[in-house]
Amino acid sequence: MxxxxxxxxxxxxxxxxxxxxxxxxxxxxxxxxxxxxxxxxxxxxxxxxxxxxxxxxxxxxxxxxxxxxxxxxxxxxxxxxxxxxxxxxxxxxxxxxxxxxxxxxxxxxxxxxxxxxxxxxxxxxxxxxxxxxxxxxxQPLDHNPEASSSRQIPPTGDPVWFRLLESEESIDIHLLGLRLLLARCRQEFPALSSNDAKIMRVNTVRRFFIKHEKQLDHEISQLLELKRASQAGAES
Incomplete structure (x- = not known):
């Protein structure tokens, strides 16, 4: 053959x-x-x-x-x-x-x-x-919570994630795991030279939001408000 x-x-x-x-x-x-x-x-x-x-x-x-x-x-x-x-x-x-x-x-x-x-x-x-x-x-896991949560949580390319990691934007965080993750990623973010590496950090944070969505109603509402404020500032 x-x-x-x-x-x-x-x-x-x-x-x-x-x-x-x-x-x-x-x-x-x-x-x-x-x-x-x-x-x-x-x-x-x-x-x-x-x-x-x-x-x-x-x-x-x-x-x-x-x-x-x-x-x-x-x-x-x-x-x-x-x-x-x-x-x-x-x-x-x-x-x-x-x-x-x-x-x-x-x-x-x-x-x-x-x-x-x-x-x-x-x-x-x-x-x-x-x-x-x-x-x-x-598409992964039609029966996984990630499938539906991504409709509410901003996508990876949304500028709100960069704003969240590049600055000390004050959002009230109740979940200790997210507080520790954000502290670590914010410390590492300025030292990252490539955009790809920064996107990887964004994905790390975003996947945490997706995985723990049911525990993060308070934080997600603030994230969406931060997104709306950013959009309003860009349009003005």
Whole structure:
């Protein structure tokens, strides 16, 4: 059986997609699959260079990368697990694996180690989850409190989180755990040089709000008031 056919079966490709060629780097433990929509010309490799590259879930012990060009009329929000969105570095399949690990109770660093993905890629997936930008199949824990709480708690990209962590905004905190977490994050925040690192701290605080939402009515109401005040100040 040809290597392209083996790869097609491993990736569980759906028509009209097929594997045009495969590149395996044994030393780096990387598998690169080049996909085309339709059969290659007389069995020869296509001369068209794929426009997108996504990190996929590992195939065996090999880090897997998918190279493909999406048709112009393709619906980007939905798609087979072996493809991704144009503006993302990960496939739907990898995002789903991350969600499954989170459902099992793993933390993001544990997910990175298990799936062999770097922190930056994990942050992309984490950010997409927090913003509700993934498809319904990729969203985590429909029966988990996080699913409904994110509708009230501001998303990761909301400036209110930066305002909360960059200054000593006075909000009355009843829950000791949140008080300690905010004190630590506020101490670390000014020393963080990259925006990605700051977003990671924001996510830490936001996930605490989500996890303990039922105990944080008092604090959440103040957070939302802080958000409204910020919006009013920006508009005036």
């Amino acid at each position: 040809r290597d392209t056919e083996i790869c097609r079966k491993l990736l569980q490709l759906e028509e009209p997609w097929t594997v045009d060629r495969v590149k395996v780097d044994v030393q780096a433990r990387e598998l690169h699959a080049y996909l085309v929509a339709g059969k290659s010309w007389f069995g020869r490799p296509s001369l068209v260079r794929p426009k997108m590259r996504w990190r996929h879930a590992n195939v065996g012990a090999f880090k897997t990368f998918i190279h493909a060009t999406l048709p112009d009329n393709r619906e980007q929000q939905q798609g087979p697990s072996f493809l991704g969105q144009v503006d993302r570095d990960f496939t739907h399949g990898l995002a789903q694996r991350v969600v499954e690990c989170l459902k099992a109770g793993l933390g993001y660093r544990q997910v990175c180690n298990l799936l062999e993905i770097d922190v930056y890629l994990a942050w992309q997936i984490r950010h997409a989850l927090g913003e509700g930008q993934l498809s319904a199949e990729e």
